[in-house]
Amino acid sequence: MIRYTLKCAEGHRFESWFQSADAFDTLHGKGMVSCAVCGIEDVQKAMMAPPVPKKGKAEAEPTAPERPLSEPAHPAEAMLRQMREHVEKNSTYVGGSFAKEARAMHLGDTPERAIHGEANAQEAKSLIEDGVPILPLPGPPPEKAN
Template sequence: MISYTLKCANDHRFDSWFQSADAFDKLKAAGMVTCAVCGDKHIQKAMMAPRVRPARDAAAQPSSQEPVAPPPTQLSEPANEAEAALAKLRKQVEENSDYVGKDFASQARAMHEGSAPERAIYGEAKLDEAKALIEDGVPVAPLPFNIGRKTN
C-alpha cells in the first residue's frame, strides 16, 4: 500500500491510499480518481515527504550521556480551554450524580414513570435503548466524555 498526497486543479489537497504506484496510474487514467472536496478529475500528486522507518537494528538508542526523563507520575494538565471545560463538567457530573452503570436505561425510565425516586444519574446505555428513551420523552442526554468505569 502507498499513500499519496493529491491535489486537484482547484488546489484542494487530500490523502489517498493505493495498492501500488501502478494502481494509482491505472485508476487516474480511467478517471476514477477524483477530488475528495469538489469532485474534480484533474488530479496530480502533490509534493510530499516520504515516510520511511529505520531498520530495527539502526533505530537510535539513547546514549548513556543523555539523561532519560522519568515517566510522568500523573496525567497532564488540560491542553486547552475545551479540555479544561470537559474536565470540569466530568468532575461536576461525577460529584453530583449516581453512577448506575449498564442499568441506566431502566433507571431513567423508572424515574420518568414515577416508580423510582428522581435523582441525578449517569451510566451506560446501548444505542437502541437510548433512542427508545428519547422517543418516549424521557429527558436524557449523551455525555461528551467516556465514563471509563469498569463494571466487573
C-alpha cells in the first residue's frame, strides 16, 4: 500500500491510499480519482516528504492519520455529501440517459420530474447551451469514490 498526498485544481489537499503506484496511475488514467472535498477529477500528486527513519532504526515508524479516512476532511465535505444523498433519495436515477431525459422534459415531450444521472462534458455543455436547467452533483458517484 502507498499513501499519496493529492491536490485538486481548486487547491484542496487530501490523502488517499492506493495498492501501488501503478494502481494510482491506472485509476487516475480512468478518471476514477477525484477530490475528496469538491469531487472534481483534476487531481495531481502533491509534493511529499518521504518518511525518514530515526537514527539507529531500520525503518521509519508509520504515522497514524489524524482522522479516519472515512471521515470528512472539512465540514463542507460533509454538507456536500448530505446534499448529494438528499438529491439521490428524492429523485430518479436515469443513468447514462440523463441528457436525453433532461432534454425531453425541457421540450415538454415527457412530464417533468426530479432526475439524476450521468452525462459527459459534451452532453452537459449542449444541455446548458440549449437552456436546459442542470447542475452537477457535488462529489463523485459512490462507485467512483476513491
